[in-house]
Amino acid sequence: MRVLLVNPPDVDGQLTDREDRHAGFCSGLYPPYTAASILGVLRQRIPDLDLQVFDARLENLPVDQGLQQVHALKPDLIICLLGTYTLDEDRPYAELEYPTIGVICPSSVDPKEAIELFGLTTPYFTKTEIENTLAEAVKEFQETGDIRKTPGMVLQQGNQLLDTGASQFQSVSEFAMPAFDLLPMDEFFRLQKERLGWHWEFGSNRYMWMVTSKGCVKQCTYCSSSTLRPFYKTPQQVVDEIRHYIDTYQVRHFDFIDSEFTVNVARAKEICQGFIDAKLNIKWVAHNIIELVDEEMMRLMGEAGCLKLKYGLETADPEIQRRILKPWSIPQAKKAFDLTKKYGMKAQANFMVGFLGETKETLKQTHRAFVELEPDIVCSSILFPTPSTAFYEELKARDLLLVRNWSEYKKYGKMVFKHDHYTTWEEFQDAWAWLEARIARSLAWKRLFRRNGQPFLLKVINVIKADPKLKRGLQRLPLISSLGRLVSRRFQLQQLRHEQAQLLP
Ligand code: SF4
Incomplete structure (x- = not known):
């Protein structure tokens, strides 16, 4: 049986990812990790499949020509990756006459709501968990020519939506090595150089995503990972996987897109020690949680080649922190930032503008905290609701959601939810620009003088x-x-x- 995995093309000329951890526009051209992970598990569990891949991002073709290529491959079953915020653009690849399983990324998003809002006609969708569900679904399709029983799916039969119940999770530690060998990796690396030339963290070197865990133990209300069950690869599995990428693709630069790399501190230390002992000599960046920082972990991360840690602080206002379930204190953050720098890594602090309850006073509080913490890099954005998160559900329940078309959320062109302080999109933008400029100016002065x-x-x-x-x-x-x-x-x-x-x- 021929199974074709399709990754739709970039949208609006912007690099577009459809990864389990996140979907949307991206600053680098990364070989698709979720696609390779699916292919690896399918190959391990159903060895007799004829697995094919069509990565339309590489072809850069108009839709009709892209679809012709899909037809030319004559698939028996299509697995199509779909981005939550690019569903309208991606759907032509998931609504062909072939039996198709849609995989909406991130996997926390409820496919039932996507079907209702967008009128998608794809017959099968995974929900919550991807790789194990797909392996079971493909097996069922191979045996019966249909998918009706595999747990963890949403099925469209006539006018009816059928939910097959909770996903069955296979331990990630049993997952196969992602099958990047089925993807045109040389083409990706060529385009990294040709299209972008320079990556702002990895320079002109080849780079890849790396995933060592899924989900998160924290419950931040705005985050898609908060709704996913956490599970982890073993430290040895992570070391072996990285070594495989070094040996096979000569890649030594990795962006770890785990929700939070250190969410299991003991495991994070073991992984770093593994990198050091194996003398992998890699460079990498990762997300970190300030309240879990300890000195030994930071020392190991620095020694293991970590270049930068990204801290999602979002806001310094205690009341908003309480509401979004993201508490942190300045002494905690100061310790984390100081240790990050002490062991030779850059500390990146992220903030978001637009939380409910936000005012000029709360923005000033965030400004003062960021100046105090002195991050090396500041990243910021305007908050938008990620479907299926507690924040999104709160907006719906309180009738505050103005736009249901998810495609609008990452375009940053209009107000998508009612705010208790900002009344126009321009006010969101002004608040964001004000805080960003003010933090940048204050940090520049502070660095100049100190x-x-x-x-x-x-x-x-x-x-x-x-x-x-x-x-x-x-x-x-x-x-x-x-x-x-x-x-x-x-x-x-x-x-x-x-x-x-x-x-x-
Ligand atoms: S700690 Fe990070 S990954 Fe975990 S729920 Fe909060 S924002 Fe998401």
């Missing part, structure tokens, strides 16, 4: 003050003189603000 923890400019000013000849000489130059006064005043102001920031809880 380079390497030293009051750098103060030293310069004191040297000038201590040398009357130099001082008199500089004062004769009107431009230098007025600049000096300006810098001096700005420095005093900055010191004052810094001291105020120290008073934060």
Whole structure:
């Protein structure tokens, strides 16, 4: 039986991912991990399948020509990856005359709601879990020519939607190695260089996603991972997988897209120790949770080649933190950031604008906290509701959701939910631009005045003050003189603000 896995093309000329962990637009051209993971499990569990792949992102063809290529492969069954925010663009590949299983990414999204909202006609969908469900579904299809019983699916039969119950989870530790060998990897690496040239973390080196776990033990209300059951690959499995990518594809740069790499601290330490012992000499970036940071883990991560840790702080306002179930304190975050830097990694702090209850005052609180924490990199965005999360359900229940078409959510072009403070999309944008610019400006000043923890400019000013000849000489130059006064005043102001920031809880 020929099974064709289809990854639809990029949307609106933007690099578009459809991964179990996330879906949407992306800053790099990564070989699709979820596709390779599905193929690996299918090959392991049903060895006699004729597995084919059509990755339309590489072909860059108009839809009609892309569909011709699908027809030319004469599949008996299609498995089509679909992005939650690109369903309209992706659906032509999932609604052909062939029996097709749609896999909506991220897998936390409820396919029943997608079918109702978008009128999708694809006959079969996975829900919640992907690889194991697909292996069982393909087996059933191979035996009976239909899928009716496999748990963890939503089926369309006539006008009826059938839910086959909870997914059955196979331990990730039993998962096969992702079958990247079935994908045109050389083509991906060629396009990484040709289309992008330079990756902002990995430079001109080849890079790949890496997944060591799924789901999360935390319950942040806006996050798709909070609804997924956590499960983990073993440390040895992770080391073997990385070694395989080094040996096979000469890749040594990895973006770990686990929800949070350190969510199981003991396991994260073992993985890092494994990288060190095996002398893998890799470079990687990952997400981290501030309250789980301990010094030994940070030391191991630094030694194991971690370049950067991303911390999703989102907001410093305690009331909003409580509502979104994302509590953290400045001392905790300070410790995490200091240890990250101490062991040679960059600390990235992320914030989002648009949480319910947000006001200018709460934004100022976030600003003060970020200046205090001094992250190396700040990333930000405007909040949008991810379907099936607690935040999305709250908006629906309170009749605050203005737009049901998920495709609009990542376009950042209109207000998609009612806010208690912002009344127009422009107000969301202004708040975001205000906070981003203010944090950037304050951090730039702080770095200028306190380079390497030293009051750098103060030293310069004191040297000038201590040398009357130099001082008199500089004062004769009107431009230098007025600049000096300006810098001096700005420095005093900055010191004052810094001291105020120290008073934060
Ligand atoms: S800790 Fe991170 S991955 Fe886990 S639920 Fe919260 S935001 Fe999501």
